[in-house]
Amino acid sequence: MxxxxxxxxxxxxxxxxxxxxxxxxxxxxxxxxxxxxxxxxxxxxxxxxxxxxxxxxxxxxxxxxxxxxxxxxxxxxxxxxxxxxxxxxxxxxxxxxxxxxxxxxxxxxxxxxxxxxxxxxxxxxxxxxxxxxxxxxxxxxxxxxxxxxxxxxRMVPGVLPDAECFEEESHWDGLLEYPQYSRPAVWHDRAVPEILLSGDHAKVAAWRKKESYKRTMTRRPDLFANFDESKLTTKVERKILAQAKEEFAAEQAETSTEPEE
Missing domain, CATH: 3.40.1280.10 (SPOUT methyltransferase, trefoil knot domain)
Incomplete structure (x- = not known):
């Protein structure tokens, strides 16, 4: 290039x-x-x-x-x-x-x-x-x-170590990227989500995808409105999206019922 x-x-x-x-x-x-x-x-x-x-x-x-x-x-x-x-x-x-x-x-x-x-x-x-x-x-x-x-x-082959470095980031597939964490495991009484410490790569991947959905729904509903759910071809993928929607709805409901200070 x-x-x-x-x-x-x-x-x-x-x-x-x-x-x-x-x-x-x-x-x-x-x-x-x-x-x-x-x-x-x-x-x-x-x-x-x-x-x-x-x-x-x-x-x-x-x-x-x-x-x-x-x-x-x-x-x-x-x-x-x-x-x-x-x-x-x-x-x-x-x-x-x-x-x-x-x-x-x-x-x-x-x-x-x-x-x-x-x-x-x-x-x-x-x-x-x-x-x-x-x-x-x-x-x-x-x-x-x-x-x-x-x-x-940054998308030119060789610039980054591999394609995963940019394909999992915000906007690549119409979604925002999931939250990221690093050491230490606890910082100012804030702990890293336990699932990220589990070593179970499948569960970590599912959590990250779910958090990506939730973050997009929360911060960029306009992006999520254009997300093509037909791209989800497996039951696992559809289940993750359903869980994300359910958790998002629950969090929204909880926020709307919190008393004003």
């Missing part, structure tokens, strides 16, 4: 994506993440990349030409790729979108805007799609670009 990031702040992006898991994955050749300073592709002495917007208004707009020159260099040097502009106007980035990008493309070009945005003509000419992190606005596209790069690259 190759990812090229067009940005005004390559040092900030490099500081995050060249360390830890992704840094080691790059050293081992599983992925390649490159940053490109857009200012290096200006044609003026001031290395200016923005100007006032036509039609008036506050702020400035990133000009099309420096962006295009930077994008063209990437395409000519590393080959064409899926060009994505990080924008609050795009479709919302989710785990399913990350899986889609990883499965369909081996080269992503991520464009980071700033100021009031970028010239629409560059978007029309070069951008394949726009992605948003959600219904909020940031000062620039670097944080979203890093999020996309991280979410996609």
């Amino acid at each position: 190759q990812i090229d990031i067009l940005t005004l702040f390559p040092e900030s992006v490099d500081a995050m994506l060249n360390v830890s898991i992704l840094g080691r994955a790059q050293e081992r050749g599983y992925i390649a993440i490159r940053t490109h300073q857009i200012r290096a592709y200006t044609t003026n002495k001031q290395m200016q990349v923005d100007d006032y917007p036509y039609g008036g208004g506050r702020g400035a707009v990133m000009q099309a030409d420096p962006l295009f020159r930077c994008w063209e260099h990437v395409v000519n040097t590393y080959g064409p790729g899926r060009t994505i502009f990080m924008s609050p106007c795009g479709r919302t980035f989710t785990q399913s979108v990350a899986r889609e990008l990883k499965a369909q493309y081996d080269h992503l070009i991520l464009v980071c805007g700033h100021y009031e945005g970028i010239d629409q003509r560059f978007i029309d000419a070069c951008v394949d799609e726009e992605l948003s992190m959600g219904d909020f606005v940031l000062t620039g596209g670097e944080i979203p670009a890093m999020a996309v790069a991280d979410a996609v690259c």
